[in-house]
Amino acid sequence: MIEVENLSYTYPTGHQPALRDLSLRIPEGQFCAVVGANGAGKSTLCRALTGFVPHFFRGSLTGSVRVAGLEVARTSLERLVGTVGFVFDDPFNQITGARFTVREEVAYGLENLGVPRDAMQLRVDRALEDTGLADLAERSPYALSGGQQQRLAIAAILAMEPRLLVLDEPTSQLDPVGSRQVLSALERLTEVRKTTVVLVEHKLEWLASRVDRVLLLADGRIVADGSAQEVLTSEAVQENGVRQTRFTQAARLAREAQLAPRNGSLPVTLEEALAFFG
Amino acid sequence: MSDSLSLYIDRRSGLHRLNPLTKLTVAGFCLIAGLSLPGLLSGYVLLIGVLIPLSVWGSVSRAFLGRTWKVVLPFVISVILIQGLLWRGGTPLVAIGPISFKQEGVLFAVTSVGRMLAVVGSFLLLSLSTRPDSLMIGLTQHGFSASVSYIILTTLQIVPRFQAKARQILDAQRARGLETEGNILTRLKALLPLLGPLILSSIIEVEDRAIALEARAFKRSGPKTSLQVLHDSAPQQAARRLMLIAAPLLVILRLVFEVVR
Numbered sequence: 001m002i003e004v005e006n007l008s009y010t011y012p013t014g015h016q017p018a019l020r021d022l023s024l025r026i027p028e029g030q031f032c033a034v035v036g037a038n039g040a041g042k043s044t045l046c047r048a049l050t051g052f053v054p055h056f057f058r059g060s061l062t063g064s065v066r067v068a069g070l071e072v073a074r075t076s077l078e079r080l081v082g083t084v085g086f087v088f089d090d091p092f093n094q095i096t097g098a099r100f101t102v103r104e105e106v107a108y109g110l111e112n113l114g115v116p117r118d119a120m121q122l123r124v125d126r127a128l129e130d131t132g133l134a135d136l137a138e139r140s141p142y143a144l145s146g147g148q149q150q151r152l153a154i155a156a157i158l159a160m161e162p163r164l165l166v167l168d169e170p171t172s173q174l175d176p177v178g179s180r181q182v183l184s185a186l187e188r189l190t191e192v193r194k195t196t197v198v199l200v201e202h203k204l205e206w207l208a209s210r211v212d213r214v215l216l217l218a219d220g221r222i223v224a225d226g227s228a229q230e231v232l233t234s235e236a237v238q239e240n241g242v243r244q245t246r247f248t249q250a251a252r253l254a255r256e257a258q259l260a261p262r263n264g265s266l267p268v269t270l271e272e273a274l275a276f277f278g
Numbered sequence: 279m280s281d282s283l284s285l286y287i288d289r290r291s292g293l294h295r296l297n298p299l300t301k302l303t304v305a306g307f308c309l310i311a312g313l314s315l316p317g318l319l320s321g322y323v324l325l326i327g328v329l330i331p332l333s334v335w336g337s338v339s340r341a342f343l344g345r346t347w348k349v350v351l352p353f354v355i356s357v358i359l360i361q362g363l364l365w366r367g368g369t370p371l372v373a374i375g376p377i378s379f380k381q382e383g384v385l386f387a388v389t390s391v392g393r394m395l396a397v398v399g400s401f402l403l404l405s406l407s408t409r410p411d412s413l414m415i416g417l418t419q420h421g422f423s424a425s426v427s428y429i430i431l432t433t434l435q436i437v438p439r440f441q442a443k444a445r446q447i448l449d450a451q452r453a454r455g456l457e458t459e460g461n462i463l464t465r466l467k468a469l470l471p472l473l474g475p476l477i478l479s480s481i482i483e484v485e486d487r488a489i490a491l492e493a494r495a496f497k498r499s500g501p502k503t504s505l506q507v508l509h510d511s512a513p514q515q516a517a518r519r520l521m522l523i524a525a526p527l528l529v530i531l532r533l534v535f536e537v538v539r
Contacts, residue, residue, distance in 0.1 A: 052489060078498040086493045092439075093486035096494060097432035100284075100411050107505035109494035114501045124505065142435065156494065 001164060001196045002026040002049060007063035008220075009044060009053055018044040020220040021063070026198065026213075028163075031190050033207045033228070034200045036217035037241030042200045043088075045217065046168040049198060050086040051077050068163050082113060085162035089169040091149035094156075095141045102144070102152055103128065103137040109160045127159035130192060131185045147178025151185050158189065165189075166198045179203065204245045208232055208268040216240060233266040247273035283434045285345070285405040293336030297510045298413040299420070300518055304332075305404040307521040312396025314532040318385060321392025329399040338406040345406075346399045354391050361387040410434055415504050424502070428491075440480070447475050 004024040010017045019041050026032050034042050047053040051072045054061045065072040068083050088094065099105045106127055110120045128134045131151040136144065141152055150170055157165065167186070171179035183206050190197060190210070201207055207214065207228060214231040216224035218240035224231045231237065233248050244252070247267045254260035260276065267273040288294075293301070308328060312321050333342035362371075365383030372379040404413075414427040451471050452458055458468040491497075 050493075052492070056489060056492060077492050078495060081493055081495045081498070086489070088486070088489065090486055093483050094490040096428075096491060096496075097435040097487075098411065098428050099431075100409060100435075104411070104505055111503050111505060112495035112498050114498075114503050117503055117505065117507070120503065120505055142439065153490075160495070 001028040003066040005064045009061045011059045029194045031197045031211045032213045033211040034215045040217040041220040051080040085157035085165045087167045089172045094153035105141045106156045123159045127155040131155040147181035164196045168200045232268045289337040291336045293407045298416040300514045303518045305400040308400035310525040314528040321396040324396040336407045358387040
């Protein structure tokens with residue numbers, strides 16, 4: 001589904017590369033999380049996967065990114081958007097302002113794609129249902145809370161039925177209630193739809209029990225790649241400015257205080273922590 | 279805070295169900311008729327004979343009359359005073375010393391107010407009974423630029439948000455001790471710390487919004503579709519054609535009338 005080969009990229013105003021010789025393969029249907037400290041290159045990777053790098057941000061790019069068989073650098077954004085969906089952090093700025101109800105806002109992308117009205121209605125209803133917004137369909141998008149607006153942004157992209165959904169810190173500007181709403185919607189989505197998802201997110205406890213794979217980025221490179229258990233308990237996580245889950249931290253402290261066995265893997269989820277502490 | 283600058287009032291009326299292009303054509307026709315028809319009372323005839331009945335049909339008569347009055351009142355006062363007092367020559371109606379109120383000036387003002395009522399009323403009625411996005415969809419389907427349509431619609435929705443953000447920045451700066459009240463100099467000094475964050479955040483927003491639009495295939499060429507169904511009918515199409523033919527004819531007739539007179 002995603003094939004990234006030796007990707008390096010520097011922003012037009014950047015003094016050093018935001019991504020450095022990065023290679024990556026993500027198979028169809030995989031739910032992949034990207035973690036890393038600020039400036040690690042997470043957002044740039046999202047932009048490269050969705051084509052906004054280099055089409056929107058310009059800059060200098062070497063290497064290649066292929067998504068669903070499309071060479072991203074050689075495919076126009078208007079062609080890519082039917083295949084790749086992109087949701088970013090600011091819920092307010094993702095509302096187009098061109099439509100006056102939630103339902104119409106979700107339909108906006110489909111209108112631009114020229115989807116026939118009957119099919120459009122079905123896809124809009126399904127996206128609203130999947131994101132838990134069906135009851136708010138006739139409200140103004142601006143009358144929604146931050147969490148609801150972010151779910152609206154996700155619904156609007158989902159309705160376009162992309163094969164790859166890229167979400168760049170979708171909960172970073174939300175309060176705890178809004179974050180829970182968005183993450184629950186995302187959880188439903190990954191269960192119901194088998195879309196390939198790349199998610200940049202700092203809520204590691206939530207990620208740990210749900211994603212198939214975690215990539216740790218630092219200084220524009222992938223420094224760890226594996227299951228949540230492998231990556232989030234590795235030394236690389238701490239070395240690169242990412243905190244561990246509170247379950248891993250508790251288990252480490254317990255080991256240091258000789259309150260837990262020295263062998264065996266550290267937990268990253270609540271279930272693993274319960275098993276770890278017996 | 280209002281969700282939008284739009285004046286639209288949601289009603290289940292026949293006027294609301296009309297195709298937005300029909301209502302736009304009626305508004306345009308009333309504008310041209312209001313300005314072209316001769317006679318002292320032509321504007322009032324359009325208002326009473328066409329616009330008010332339409333507003334009653336659309337169940338928006340109260341808002342229509344209220345808003346029309348609010349918009350036109352300052353014009354009414356100023357035009358009657360200016361034309362009445364400054365009309366050169368003419369028959370004095372009332373005279374106080376060297377100042378006199380002229381009959382011809384008042385009659386000209388009455389005609390102008392009538393025309394103003396027809397022009398303002400026709401577009402207020404359109405705004406009250408037509409969703410802006412429906413109108414833009416209708417226009418875009420007939421070749422109007424999608425980008426211009428987007429700019430008009432987002433302006434209606436985003437300006438209230440922009441005002442709210444300006445208020446937030448103002449509150450934040452006040453909380454940091456910025457003096458925003460007092461004489462003109464103090465107020466001017468307070469502008470810079472307000473405008474800086476407002477302009478910078480708006481520039482960042484423009485980039486985000488452009489990405490959001492790109493992600494929704496905004497720039498895709500080719501035919502577009504619409505979730506909204508804009509009802510149309512043969513009689514409406516015929517009425518639109520008739521008005522589009524009649525409007526320039528009215529202008530020509532008026533020009534001929536003026537030349538002959």
